[in-house]
Amino acid sequence: MKYGRPSRLTAAIAIVLAACHFTWLGSEQDKSESVAAVLTNTSKPRASSSNPPWNAAVVGAGSWGTTVAKMIAMNTAKLKNWENRVNLQLIDEMVVTDEDLYKLKDALVRTNGTGVIEADSVGSRLSKIINTRHVNAKYLPRVPLPTNIVAEPDMQVAIGDADVIVLGVPDQFVKSSLSVIKHFLKPSARIIVLSKGMEFENNALVPVSEVVTRELGIDGDQVCVLIGANIAIEVAVEKFSESTLGCRRTEDLAWLKPIFEQPFFRIGAVTNVEGPQLCGALKNVIAIGKGLIAGQGASANTISALMRIGMKEMRGIISEFYDVPERVWWESCCFADVITTCLAGRNQHVAEQFARRGGKVSFEMLEAELLNGQRLQGTVTAVPVHDLLVHKRWTKKYPFFEAVYQVVATKAPPGSIFRVLETVPQSDDGL
Amino acid sequence: MKYGRPSRLTAAIAIVLAACHFTWLGSEQDKSESVAAVLTNTSKPRASSSNPPWNAAVVGAGSWGTTVAKMIAMNTAKLKNWENRVNLQLIDEMVVTDEDLYKLKDALVRTNGTGVIEADSVGSRLSKIINTRHVNAKYLPRVPLPTNIVAEPDMQVAIGDADVIVLGVPDQFVKSSLSVIKHFLKPSARIIVLSKGMEFENNALVPVSEVVTRELGIDGDQVCVLIGANIAIEVAVEKFSESTLGCRRTEDLAWLKPIFEQPFFRIGAVTNVEGPQLCGALKNVIAIGKGLIAGQGASANTISALMRIGMKEMRGIISEFYDVPERVWWESCCFADVITTCLAGRNQHVAEQFARRGGKVSFEMLEAELLNGQRLQGTVTAVPVHDLLVHKRWTKKYPFFEAVYQVVATKAPPGSIFRVLETVPQSDDGL
Numbered sequence: 030m031k032y033g034r035p036s037r038l039t040a041a042i043a044i045v046l047a048a049c050h051f052t053w054l055g056s057e058q059d060k061s062e063s064v065a066a067v068l069t070n071t072s073k074p075r076a077s078s079s080n081p082p083w084n085a086a087v088v089g090a091g092s093w094g095t096t097v098a099k100m101i102a103m104n105t106a107k108l109k110n111w112e113n114r115v116n117l118q119l120i121d122e123m124v125v126t127d128e129d130l131y132k133l134k135d136a137l138v139r140t141n142g143t144g145v146i147e148a149d150s151v152g153s154r155l156s157k158i159i160n161t162r163h164v165n166a167k168y169l170p171r172v173p174l175p176t177n178i179v180a181e182p183d184m185q186v187a188i189g190d191a192d193v194i195v196l197g198v199p200d201q202f203v204k205s206s207l208s209v210i211k212h213f214l215k216p217s218a219r220i221i222v223l224s225k226g227m228e229f230e231n232n233a234l235v236p237v238s239e240v241v242t243r244e245l246g247i248d249g250d251q252v253c254v255l256i257g258a259n260i261a262i263e264v265a266v267e268k269f270s271e272s273t274l275g276c277r278r279t280e281d282l283a284w285l286k287p288i289f290e291q292p293f294f295r296i297g298a299v300t301n302v303e304g305p306q307l308c309g310a311l312k313n314v315i316a317i318g319k320g321l322i323a324g325q326g327a328s329a330n331t332i333s334a335l336m337r338i339g340m341k342e343m344r345g346i347i348s349e350f351y352d353v354p355e356r357v358w359w360e361s362c363c364f365a366d367v368i369t370t371c372l373a374g375r376n377q378h379v380a381e382q383f384a385r386r387g388g389k390v391s392f393e394m395l396e397a398e399l400l401n402g403q404r405l406q407g408t409v410t411a412v413p414v415h416d417l418l419v420h421k422r423w424t425k426k427y428p429f430f431e432a433v434y435q436v437v438a439t440k441a442p443p444g445s446i447f448r449v450l451e452t453v454p455q456s457d458d459g460l
Numbered sequence: 461m462k463y464g465r466p467s468r469l470t471a472a473i474a475i476v477l478a479a480c481h482f483t484w485l486g487s488e489q490d491k492s493e494s495v496a497a498v499l500t501n502t503s504k505p506r507a508s509s510s511n512p513p514w515n516a517a518v519v520g521a522g523s524w525g526t527t528v529a530k531m532i533a534m535n536t537a538k539l540k541n542w543e544n545r546v547n548l549q550l551i552d553e554m555v556v557t558d559e560d561l562y563k564l565k566d567a568l569v570r571t572n573g574t575g576v577i578e579a580d581s582v583g584s585r586l587s588k589i590i591n592t593r594h595v596n597a598k599y600l601p602r603v604p605l606p607t608n609i610v611a612e613p614d615m616q617v618a619i620g621d622a623d624v625i626v627l628g629v630p631d632q633f634v635k636s637s638l639s640v641i642k643h644f645l646k647p648s649a650r651i652i653v654l655s656k657g658m659e660f661e662n663n664a665l666v667p668v669s670e671v672v673t674r675e676l677g678i679d680g681d682q683v684c685v686l687i688g689a690n691i692a693i694e695v696a697v698e699k700f701s702e703s704t705l706g707c708r709r710t711e712d713l714a715w716l717k718p719i720f721e722q723p724f725f726r727i728g729a730v731t732n733v734e735g736p737q738l739c740g741a742l743k744n745v746i747a748i749g750k751g752l753i754a755g756q757g758a759s760a761n762t763i764s765a766l767m768r769i770g771m772k773e774m775r776g777i778i779s780e781f782y783d784v785p786e787r788v789w790w791e792s793c794c795f796a797d798v799i800t801t802c803l804a805g806r807n808q809h810v811a812e813q814f815a816r817r818g819g820k821v822s823f824e825m826l827e828a829e830l831l832n833g834q835r836l837q838g839t840v841t842a843v844p845v846h847d848l849l850v851h852k853r854w855t856k857k858y859p860f861f862e863a864v865y866q867v868v869a870t871k872a873p874p875g876s877i878f879r880v881l882e883t884v885p886q887s888d889d890g891l
Contacts, residue, residue: 258764268758269881271765279890286891295765295881298888327699329804333689333796334702334726341790355786356887359772365764368799373760450700450726456787457729459710460717 079192079217081110085288086191088206090119090155090180092261093223094197095169097289099265101195102175104288111288113177117159118187121180123152124167156180172265185213193219193285195255196241200226203237207244214245219281221274222254222302225309229413232420234350236306250277255289255296256305257361258369267293273362275302297360304353305362308343311430312367313407314414315339318433319371320380321443332371335429335446338453340367342427346414349421375400376407384443392437408437428453510623510648512541516719517622519637521550521586521611523692524654525628526596526603528720530696532626533606535719542719544608548590549618552611554583555598587611603696616644624650624716626686627672631657634668638675645676650712652705653685653733656740660844663851665781667737681708686720686727687736688792689800698724704793706733728791735784736793739774742861743798744838745845746770749864750802751811752874763802766860766877769884771798773858777845780852806831807838815874823868839868859884 085105087098098117105111129152158166159180163173181187188194188210198206203224220241228235238252257272264270274289274296276282282298290296299305318335327335344358357363371377379395386395392408415434418424424431432449435441516536518529529548536542560583589597590611594604612618619625619641629637634655651672659666669683688703695701705720705727707713713729721727730736750766758766775789788794802808810826817826823839846865849855855862863880866872 258761258768260759260761263759263761268762269765269878270761271768271886282888283891286888292882295884295886297886298891300889328691328694329800330689330691330694330701330796331699333799333803334700334792336799337689337702337790337792337796340795354889356889359768361765361768364771365761365768368764368767369760372764372803447700451723453726455702455726455728457713457717458731458785458787460714460729 079215082112083110083192084112084114084116084190085193085195086116086118086188087195087197088118088184088188088210089195089197089199089202089223090117090159090165090168091197091199092165092168092265093259094195095165095174096172096261096265097195097197097223097255098178099172099174100291100294101288102178103291106175106177108287115175115178116181116187116191117178118184119155119159119180119182121182122155122167124155124158125152126158126166129153156182169261169265172262184209188218189213189215191215191218193221193288195221195223197223200224200237203240204244207241211245214247216247218251219276219285220245220247220252221285222252222306223256225256225306227307227310227410229417232417234307234347234417236303238302238306250281252302253277253281253285254302254305256309256366258365259361260369260373264294267291269293269295271295271297271361271365273297273299273305273357273360275299275305275357275362277302299354299357299360301351301353301357303351304347304357305360307347307351308358308363308366310406310410311343311346311414312339312363312370313374313376313405314411314430314433315343315367315407316370316374316376317380317405317407317411317437318429318446320377320382321384321433321436321446323377324381324384325443325447327447331450335450336367336371338429338450340364341456342429343367346417346423346427346430349423375403376405379405380407388436388443407433411437426454510646513543514541514623515543515545515547515621516624516626517547517549517619518626518628519549519615519619519641520626520628520630520633520654521548521590521596521599522628522630523596523599523696524690525626526600526605527692527696528626528628528654528686529609530603530605531722531725532719533609534722537606537608539718546606546609547612547618547622548609549615550586550590550611550613552613553586553598555586555589556583557589557597560584587613600692600696603693615640619649620644620646622646622649624652624719626652626654628654631655631668634671635675638672642676645678647678649682650707650716651676651678651683652716653683653737654687656687656737658738658741658841660848663848665738665778665848667734669733669737681712683733684708684712684716685733685736687740687797689796690792691800695725698722700724700726702726702728702792702796704728704730704736704788704791706730706736706788706793708733730785730788730791732782732784732788734782735778735788736791738778738782739789739794739797741837741841742774742777742845743770743794743801744805744807744836745842745861745864746774746798746838747801747805747807748811748836748838748842748868749860749877751808751813752815752864752867752877754808755812755815756874756878758878762881766881767798767802769860769881771795772887773860774798777848777854777858777861780854806834807836810836811838819867819874838864842868857885 085101087094098115102115105113105115155167163176222238222241224237226237238254241252242249253276255272255274259270259272274286277300286296286298318339322335379399382395396405411434414430418427418431428449432446436443516532518525529546533546536544536546586598594607653669653672655668657668669685672683673680684707686703686705690701690703705717708731717727717729749770753766810830813826827836842865845861849858849862859880863877867874
């Protein structure tokens with residue numbers, strides 16, 4: 030494959046950027062538009078989708094997708110009923126690693142005159158790095174991966190035989206990935222959603238699992254979630270944490286839990302998929318509120334009161350739409366994720382700075398200054414939540430979520446959060 | 461009243477100590493041993509104990525008792541059905557304030573020769589300071605108190621007319637206070653317990669409310685609790701926080717909530733008294749565990765997992781003995797208090813240092829070094845909890861609480877907490 034004539038300037042930039050894993054976003058993704066038949070499945074799937082050995086695959090090789098693939102591969106290497114190999118489907122980016130820098134210099138010398146560089150001579154395909162050096166140099170550097178993870182750009186090859194497909198792509202790529210997955214999906218396969226995203230449709234909260242079910246045209250029972258208070262790199266280096274596996278069917282929980290669980294990554298299993306996903310999305314709004322009061326000097330007891338109120342409103346809002354069993358709120362996906370996100374996440378961090386600077390520097394500017402390319406989630410989520418509360422006339426019922434919106438999206442001062450906390454309804458037994 | 465001949469040395473010491481509120485622990489407490497009749501009440505109390513105007517009193521003028529008295533007095537000054545005056549019963553210590561230092565110097569000059577000092581001339585009674593300067597100079601300095609708080613050393617005068625008595629004495633003085641209160645209690649009065657203490661009797665957890673009920677020989681419905689994620693000085697200076705009022709009867713909640721609630725001190729009302737008290741005691745063990753792993757560099761997601769596991773075991777242990785309604789766990793007394801104590805309390809602080817120093821400096825020594833006279837609670841509570849778990853054969857059922865005991869009371873290394881977290885049973889739906 031040939032790229033156009035690079036100027037010396039471009040080459041110089043490439044060398045500079047290489048240190049931070051400069052990437053040519055490849056167009057190698059095989060979208061297989063020629064596949065004619067769209068597989069559909071309207072019959073109820075069986076508890077375990079086919080006869081063993083079963084096969085597991087992961088779609089999306091970001092830090093979290095790769096980390097989950099690592100845990101699955103550690104397990105399938107030992108479990109008798111599972112195929113050893115775990116395919117990791119990825120966009121096969123060209124990555125210029127430190128090693129490649131030497132090659133790049135050589136290439137520049139060689140091509141000086143023709144102005145054409147062979148792409149393969151100046152970088153490495155991410156799939157090749159994973160399959161030969163067993164490390165995801167771009168998204169999870171320095172973490173050795175099990176050798177039974179096989180990076181595979183071709184979706185059909187990657188998931189065609191999979192009984193379980195872990196969907197690990199970023200939220201904004203979920204729909205486009207599904208449009209490809211759809212063509213190659215085994216009718217009985219289970220999809221495990223890792224996304225904490227959420228959509229708003231017709232004034233209702235719609236978890237990603239619902240979008241997956243609809244886009245793939247499969248039964249809702251086939252779509253499960255794995256969501257918890259997890260920071261990818263911490264789990265990848267085997268720091269203890271917990272997560273929550275949600276499947277509508279108990280048989281699926283029993284079947285799937287063993288491929289995810291590790292001593293350092295304990296899995297709580299629940300027969301609910303909406304609670305974990307929606308907590309995962311809404312908790313970021315609580316974290317914004319926490320940052321806002323922390324930035325104004327709130328002490329631990331005020332912060333814990335805010336977290337309590339935020340958790341209560343979050344449960345309330347979710348319960349308006351879905352029947353979530355009580356114990357789901359106590360799992361890693363809800364209780365622990367609220368704590369983690371309020372203690373250490375990017376949302377609380379930026380919101381704290383926003384309050385410290387008196388609300389005079391916009392969230393957009395702080396995001397650019399403080400997050401190194403990452404995006405805030407709570408400020409984005411607060412907006413459709415507000416629209417929903419207004420439409421349903423719930424702004425008085427959930428005043429804390431509304432107050433966060435007023436600060437992030439209108440000109441309400443950060444201090445207004447305190448006044449709202451003072452008027453939040455308490456739930457009193459029988460009063 | 462005359463004290464014995466003070467040497468010049470004693471006087472000098474008194475002057476030095478005055479800066480930190482030197483106190484003669486008075487023997488002025490009128491224990492009224494001559495009161496013959498012990499009032500007993502075996503009939504069911506009415507919902508509100510008598511006709512208005514009702515009277516509220518607080519026993520114990522420490523920082524928290526005084527803070528609660530402040531909130532009650534702010535309310536009774538406005539509420540039509542309540543007497544304005546709020547008696548604050550206290551041990552009438554002699555306090556040497558900065559002001560008194562001048563008097564002390566005068567007194568030394570005057571008595572030089574006789575060697576006898578009039579006690580009143582070298583210090584001030586705490587009651588007099590509160591009643592004239594409207595500040596608790598010893599236990600809540602610099603916080604202006606409402607003028608309708610009346611400090612009163614005489615128990616009979618203080619509580620004889622009270623329909624509500626807030627019990628705000630330190631845990632170790634609860635029983636001795638009850639033995640006095642008992643003689644002057646209105647038969648229909650309600651007691652509001654502030655204590656987060658707990659006793660272990662016959663291998664069961666016994667909340668302080670139970671001790672109060674028994675010692676006073678009153679009906680269990682008359683004993684209520686006010687417990688939350690509260691730091692006295694923060695509430696006293698009106699920083700926003702929440703608390704939980706627990707009464708067995710809904711009528712009592714409706715009757716009593718208005719005398720405690722403030723915009724900066726919101727009250728959740730529950731018809732349960734055991735849950736709040738036992739969370740208040742057991743949460744300190746969770747905080748010790750948190751400090752132990754934080755001191756070994758645990759990150760936010762490991763810490764939130766530990767808090768989740770701790771909360772789950774705490775609920776489990778309490779539920780073995782008492783039927784606590786689900787929503788109590790979400791109130792300030794449980795959910796928020798666990799967070800506050802794990803974020804900022806003394807227990808997590810000392811435990812963190814214990815781990816940082818590799819377990820080589822004992823908790824007793826760290827307590828002396830770091831707590832400025834305060835005592836650790838979690839290390840003390842862990843011991844009878846362990847005895848209970850052993851006796852009931854629950855050490856495998858509640859491994860986290862057991863693991864904390866092993867570190868604080870035996871020679872188990874702080875790192876053992878991590879290994880235990882990896883083996884804690886997860887509660888899986890239907891598995």
